[in-house]
Amino acid sequence: MKASVTGNASVFNDAFREYSPGVCAYLRTRGVEDPEAVTQDVFLALYPRLSDLRGGPAGLRTLIFTIAHARAVDSHRRRARTPISIEYDPSQDCRLTPSAEDQVLDNMRGGHALLENLPEDYRDVLALRIIAELSLENTARIMKKSPGAIKQLQRRALARLKESQQVPKGQGRL
Incomplete structure (x- = not known):
């Protein structure tokens, strides 16, 4: 054997x-x-x-x-x-709608470059007051400043944004 x-x-x-x-x-x-x-x-x-x-x-x-x-x-x-296994791709799902956060981020992408050129305090106050829509008091509490200081900081931040948007003299907008 x-x-x-x-x-x-x-x-x-x-x-x-x-x-x-x-x-x-x-x-x-x-x-x-x-x-x-x-x-x-x-x-x-x-x-x-x-x-x-x-x-x-x-x-x-x-x-x-x-x-x-x-x-x-x-x-x-x-x-x-065996059933066919197809990986889920959320970008192909027509039933989905963008979340509120996605919409805000998409809207901010254009203005994000403008905010990057601002000092950190200016960016913070604009993000909290305008984007997050917080009150003066809540923003002051978060940033550990007085409501009057937040008003002044917001005014200066908006003025700086406006200055960065202006076209120098002698150059026209296209």
Whole structure:
């Protein structure tokens, strides 16, 4: 019995070296998702059947490709039963509407460059008072200043924005 196991191992190794590239190519042309893994399955199914093999090399080749064909059919059946998985892409979903935050950020993108040129206190007061629509008292509390200081800071920030928007003399607007 030990001699037949050794003989089977030798036949198996020879068969794998000779036929595995063709089996893999066959499975690939049949559209099997992972032809290398299925090729391994084919040869794993072949090994226990080697002791019952009839027909010499032609019988071996027929047996290998019979198993490969059955595995390809199994693969297609399994794929047909498995639902198709499509990754969700929110940008393609027409049911969605932009959130309020997205709309504010989109509107700010144009004016964001203007705010970047202002000192930090000016940016903060404009963001809190105009964008966040906070009261003088709440803005003063957040910035740790008096309401009068916030009024003055807001007035100066708006004046600075206005100055940055003005076109130098001698240059017309397009």
